[in-house]
Amino acid sequence: MAESLRGGVIGAGVFGGHHARKYAGAAGAVLSGVFDPHHPDRAAALAMPLGARAFATMDEFLEAVDVVTVASPATAHAEGAIAALKAGKPVYVEKPLAISLSDADAIMSEAARRKLVVACGHQERVVFQAMGLFDIPEQPLRLESVRHGAPSQRSLDVSVVLDLMIHDLDLALALSAAAPLAVEAEGAVDFSGGWDRARAEVTFDDGFTAVFDASRMAEDRRRSMRLVYPSGEVEIDFVSRAFRNTTGYPLNPDYADTPAVQDTLATSVEAFLAAVRGQAPRPIVTAEEAARALDLALAVERALEAGA
Template sequence: MVETLRGGVIGAGVFGGHHARKYASLPGVTLSAVLDPHPERAAALAVPLGGRAFADLDAFLEAVDVVTIASPAPFHAEQALAAIKAGRHVYIEKPIAVSVADAEALQAEAARRGLVVACGHQERVLFQAMGLFDIPEQPLRLEAVRHGTPSERSLDVSVVLDLMIHDLDLALSLSAAEPVTAEGEGRIAASGTWDTARAEVTFDDGFTAEFDVSRMAQMRKRKMKIVYPSGELEIDFLTRDFHNSTGYPLNPGFAETPAAQDTLATSVACFLAAVRGEAPRPIVTAAEATRALDLALAVEQGLAG
């Protein structure tokens, strides 16, 4: 009989709540613990789901087998590294860290200990459900627009690490080429960091990718256009439909698949399967998340330049 894993969540905010509920509902795992510097918030999340609230990291780590890091981004690397050193498998909400050195350090420590590290770039699940990774061509151009309305969430990082990094990861997942330049412009608003940004990234095979992000928009917009030698694909992530002129068969009903209907559950379940040895890897590995972070930081440098 397979042992039930004890799941723990660091961070009792919105995303921590989502992860806690997945651990409480997925098979083969229970929600054991929630850690938050505000004990009342931790208890309000953990107790109704059958878990316990913690304010001490060491005690929390003793109570869990797998950990989700859903705290503010500047704490991701420190908390993930502590969990890894305690022998715990880790799922980190994006970004994996706020510096490449920190991301590489936790990646190396996990590899040394044989532990699984996953990162929450969940929209890869949608690409898988569409069948997009099966197109046997390299893209020529990608255009992504991701606009969100004002929110108090994630203001401790720029809009590049908050929103654009999703589309940077998707671009990297589609192309075998390496990014070589990143240029752009942005606007610093109330958060004190970049709240809108436009960037163009060029790759060593001629592939170009353009990104337009904002967290100060009046309405949400999330679209992507991918140009291939054989045709174009236009995706609306809000309506979850697409127009495909490539000639390659994609799944028009992808939005109705269980994976696409709950991308977080799919991502967490794959992480748990990798922990159990039932899957070769999580949907997004630490190495892939570090690559997306590296490109995101290059874009930030391009904005500043």
């Protein structure tokens, strides 16, 4: 593989633009190509100022790149990821990894068969690592998360569970060694025609309870989490980047000022590139971890349908 990795991005929307600029600015990487079969003009407008090329076909695109980011709509994640893996390219997939477990399994199977790195873009892990939350030696007893955003035309191909809540589902799974046991949920359908608000309570097999409140119908943006441990509590306001900690275990009060948190996407992409080069044992979030979050998200959606 070339010393300077040639990055390629599938999808020329907002997230595709973010990823394209990270490849263009990453050490030891260049942006070589952008592919968007539905918006070729937008792909060209993104690629050209960054010194890259927009490609008309997937095959031409894959021949011109070494690593691929899939930043297309979620419903097309599996298609792009599997095509790249079959061409021998390591893949970074924006969250969610896929929209079905069968598609997630297909991605993981292809990656395992070809011994290729697959990363997924659950960037909130970067924030928790910088805070020191993953270093607390206790298992949490309870988690309460709120993730609210205003109505937007972005990500309407999936429910609020796969759009917003899945971030906090992944964090809960990362914080606890326990396995989800039961899920209860209620929600509302509004402007997208799908679930735009959802509240779920998940009970784990060790008694850990997690409550998730996600909405893309809110007037105000809210991002918060409360974690209860045997020794105390941690309350985090992700909007103001402030927290309160009574556990006795040290957390980094300046986490928001660390380079990793100031650009979590760059941190995540650079970790993926390091794993591809063999300089790191793994990306920040593996395909297997992303599939666990997807599994739980789909369980929440089934609970929403059952309670409708």
